[in-house]
Amino acid sequence: GKSFNEEFLNVHGGKFQDASVFYNSVSEINEENLKRTLKKSETIQWDYKNIVKRKGELILIQK
Structure with missing residues (x-):
């Protein structure tokens, strides 16, 4: 999503760390x-799994 820092992921969601790209044809990929x-x-x-336990705080997990 948003944290990938990719220009082509230009459709960002509101509350979450999501981002999207839409294609009209396979050739655009x-x-x-x-x-x-x-x-x-x-x-x-x-870490969306523990977001309630952390009272809304969203933590980045880097593997």
Whole structure:
């Protein structure tokens, strides 16, 4: 999402650390961007599981 710092992820959500990109055709997909972003998704994660216990505080988990 937002914390990946990727320009092509230009549709940001409101409350959460999400970001999106929309395609109209398969040919628009940049394979290198996709691979890089999927790699980041394995290492940069947010702890939504314990957000209630932490009273709304969202903590970044880096693996």
